[in-house]
Amino acid sequence: MTGFRLGYVPGVTPAKWVRLWAERLPRVPLELIQVTAADAPDLVRRGEADAVLLRLPIDRTGLHAIPLYVEQTVVVVPKDHVITAAEEITVDDLADELMLHAQDDVLDWERPPGRLIEERPARTGDAIELVAMGTGLLVVPQSLARLHHRKDLTYRPLTGVPESQVALSWPEAETSELVEHLIGIVRGRTVNSTRGPAPKAPRTPKKAAPKKAAPKKAAPGKKAASNPRQQKPRRRR
Structure with missing residues (x-):
C-alpha cells in the first residue's frame, strides 16, 4: 500500500496522531511535510499532500475542512x-x-x-x-x-x-479510505468505532473434523469375541 503525506503548519504538533497512525496502520508510512500557513491550502490543491493540518480561516474552495480545537x-x-x-x-x-x-x-x-x-x-x-x-x-x-x-x-x-482554530483539510473531490482513517484518529475515535472504515477481522481457521476412533485390536493371546448370531450350532451326538 502506498504512503500518506500529511502537511502541517508551524506550531501544530501532530506527534500523538502520528503515533496512533503507526499503531493502527503499520504498513502505511506517514510522511510529514511542514508548510507555511500561507501555502497550506494550496499544498493539497496541488496534490503535494493528501491532507494538511492548518489554521482557519482559509479559502475553502475545493477543500473540506473539519475544526479540531481552538488555540488561545x-x-x-x-x-x-x-x-x-x-x-x-x-x-x-x-x-x-x-x-x-x-x-x-x-x-x-x-x-x-x-x-x-x-x-x-x-x-x-x-x-x-x-x-x-x-x-x-x-x-x-x-x-x-x-x-x-x-x-x-x-x-x-x-x-x-x-482565537485561532486548528483544522484538518483535504481535497473536496476525494475522501479516500486513508483520509477516513486519519479523520477517525484526529477526532479520537477508537479502533472499534462504528464510524469510518472498520478494520478487517482476521480470518478464523476452520476446525478440522474429529477423526473416527479406530476399532480396538484384541490383546495378544486372546481371541476376539465372536458374534453369537454368527456362531454355527453344534451337532448333537
Missing part, C-alpha cells in the same frame, strides 16, 4: 515590558502600543489592537526577532509563541480578539 491568543512582549505585570491583557491595554503584523498571520482581525507598524515581516519568526529588538509587540496563537520561545521574551493571554 497571546501577545508576545519583552520580559521587561510593563504589561508583564498583569496575568491577562485586554485590547485596551494595547491601545497605545506599536504592534507588528506578520504577512502569514491567520487571525481573523476586524480591528487589530494598538497602532500597526507599517513594516510587515514575511513570517512570524521574523516578527519575533523584531519584538526582541524592541520594535513592537506581536499577537499570535499560543502554540506559535511557544515555538519561537526566547529567554528575553514572554507572552500573556489576550482577551477581546479572535
